[in-house]
Amino acid sequence: MxxxxxxxxxxxxxxxxxxxxxxxAAVLLVAGTLVYLHLFKLVSFMQSRLGPMEAxxxxxxxxxxxVGKFLQKEDIFPRKADRFVFAAAPFVVLMSTFLLxxxxxxxxxxxxxNSELGIYLAMAVSSVSVIGILMxxxxxxxxxxxxxxxxATGQLIAYELPLILAVMGVVIQAETMNxxxxxQAQADGEIFGWGGIGNPYILTQFVAFVIFMIAMQAxxxxxxxxxxxxxxxxxTGYMTEYSGMRFLLFFIGEFATAGVFxxxxxxxxxxxxWAPIPGLGFDDNVWNLLGPLVLVTKVVVLTFIIFxxxxxxxxxxxxxxxxxxxxxxxxxxxxxxVVTALLKIVF
Amino acid sequence: MSDFLRSYxxxxxxxxxxxxxxxxxxxxxxxxxxxxxxxxKTEAYESGVEPTGDMWSQANIRYYVFALLFVMFDVEAxxxxxxxxxLEAYGTFGLIEMAIFIFxxxxxxxxxxxxxxxxxx
Numbered sequence: 001m002x003x004x005x006x007x008x009x010x011x012x013x014x015x016x017x018x019x020x021x022x023x024x025a026a027v028l029l030v031a032g033t034l035v036y037l038h039l040f041k042l043v044s045f046m047q048s049r050l051g052p053m054e055a056x057x058x059x060x061x062x063x064x065x066x067v068g069k070f071l072q073k074e075d076i077f078p079r080k081a082d083r084f085v086f087a088a089a090p091f092v093v094l095m096s097t098f099l100l101x102x103x104x105x106x107x108x109x110x111x112x113x114n115s116e117l118g119i120y121l122a123m124a125v126s127s128v129s130v131i132g133i134l135m136x137x138x139x140x141x142x143x144x145x146x147x148x149x150x151x152a153t154g155q156l157i158a159y160e161l162p163l164i165l166a167v168m169g170v171v172i173q174a175e176t177m178n179x180x181x182x183x184q185a186q187a188d189g190e191i192f193g194w195g196g197i198g199n200p201y202i203l204t205q206f207v208a209f210v211i212f213m214i215a216m217q218a219x220x221x222x223x224x225x226x227x228x229x230x231x232x233x234x235x236t237g238y239m240t241e242y243s244g245m246r247f248l249l250f251f252i253g254e255f256a257t258a259g260v261f262x263x264x265x266x267x268x269x270x271x272x273x274w275a276p277i278p279g280l281g282f283d284d285n286v287w288n289l290l291g292p293l294v295l296v297t298k299v300v301v302l303t304f305i306i307f308x309x310x311x312x313x314x315x316x317x318x319x320x321x322x323x324x325x326x327x328x329x330x331x332x333x334x335x336x337x338v339v340t341a342l343l344k345i346v347f
Numbered sequence: 348m349s350d351f352l353r354s355y356x357x358x359x360x361x362x363x364x365x366x367x368x369x370x371x372x373x374x375x376x377x378x379x380x381x382x383x384x385x386x387x388k389t390e391a392y393e394s395g396v397e398p399t400g401d402m403w404s405q406a407n408i409r410y411y412v413f414a415l416l417f418v419m420f421d422v423e424a425x426x427x428x429x430x431x432x433x434l435e436a437y438g439t440f441g442l443i444e445m446a447i448f449i450f451x452x453x454x455x456x457x458x459x460x461x462x463x464x465x466x467x468x
Contacts, residue, residue: 079389098365113354142391171431245376
């Protein structure tokens with residue numbers, strides 16, 4: 001019926017070609033949408049202004065204009081920089097985004113990989129971006145960059161733990177680490193015997209969801225967790241010495257990762273590509289077309305929360321940040337695991 | 348090749364796509380952008396003041412102990428994940444086992460807490 005149904009009959013390299021195309025779209029289109037919707041428009045409305053209006057209808061082509069502008073900017077390497085590390089950092093950051101998007105399923109057959117290790121792999125590769133950021137901070141040979149890079153490292157490893165531990169509750173409930181299996185478990189789930197909307201884990205794992213969202217905010221270094229960038233203290237932190245296209249690549253990476261992380265969160269807690277539409281079974285082929293749209297809708301909702309917080313809250317202090325992670329989120333996440341496991345055994 | 352290994356090949360290919368995308372962007376920029384480096388431009392940015400001292404200055408990394416704690420908890424997560432998928436099969440026995448495991452780890456965190464490691468020293 002759809003092209004995806006035929007996908008199984010193609011050779012591996014043909015399938016992979018299609019998947020790579022879809023992956024590029026999933027990363028770049030979603031990142032572009034988020035920049036336009038949230039960074040250009042949402043923040044403008046929150047500050048009682050219109051935002052970009054000139055390029056295209058309601059300024060929707062502003063983003064392309066920006067890319068065109070950045071393409072023409074001179075590429076400056078600081079004289080004392082560690083040239084290789086400095087140049088390699090954007091590659092590492094963007095590569096980690098693409099390694100991450102691989103686990104997100106878009107429909108019953110529309111997946112990039114259908115690995116049993118799904119979410120485990122995602123949690124593993126999400127740490128790769130830390131290396132990229134540390135490389136950027138170190139390679140720039142600038143005091144601001146070095147401080148930003150160090151702060152980012154401390155923050156990212158501290159919030160990696162609540163992120164991983166929050167996922168554990170979902171894994172206990174779904175009994176699988178396979179992303180597709182997690183979606184299915186939510187679709188087949190029942191709330192006290194009523195299966196009308198399945199059982200999205202945001203209901204049963206609300207604590208984990210809140211922890212995950214906070215940790216995600218910190219992993220993405222969005223305000224109130226933006227100490228690594230902290231423009232009032234560190235100029236732009238680890239990105240200070242980057243100019244032109246290289247700077248834009250960090251920027252793209254930031255928003256693309258926001259999209260991918262939200263996609264992972266919506267798979268874990270909101271039922272992923274599945275939505276309770278009457279008359280549609282879990283395996284219907286229609287989901288291969290409808291699924292990505294449903295997923296993107298959920299991503300937009302989740303990123304809305306991220307950017308809402310970003311534009312509303314002031315920055316944490318560095319020690320408060322570490323204390324929140326170690327004294328509040330990690331014990332809470334551990335308690336959540338034990339309680340979830342207990343309830344799982346009892347019921 | 349088995350499906351299992353194939354999916355990792357896909358992961359590898361996606362990583363390469365990320366690298367290729369950056370290369371394409373930078374390559375495209377190379378055609379369009381000017382290149383006139385001057386001494387002032389290649390100076391490290393220090394808010395307009397002439398940069399002083401070594402750029403890799405020593406910073407007080409107050410949270411190196413956090414890095415040690417991180418390793419502990421990260422390894423713990425590796426152990427909890429497989430248990431979490433098989434909880435139903437292990438039943439009450441598995442639950443008690445894991446409760447003891449998590450309790451011991453919590454003790455470690457509490458010890459660090461009591462020792463004042465988590466405070467901004």
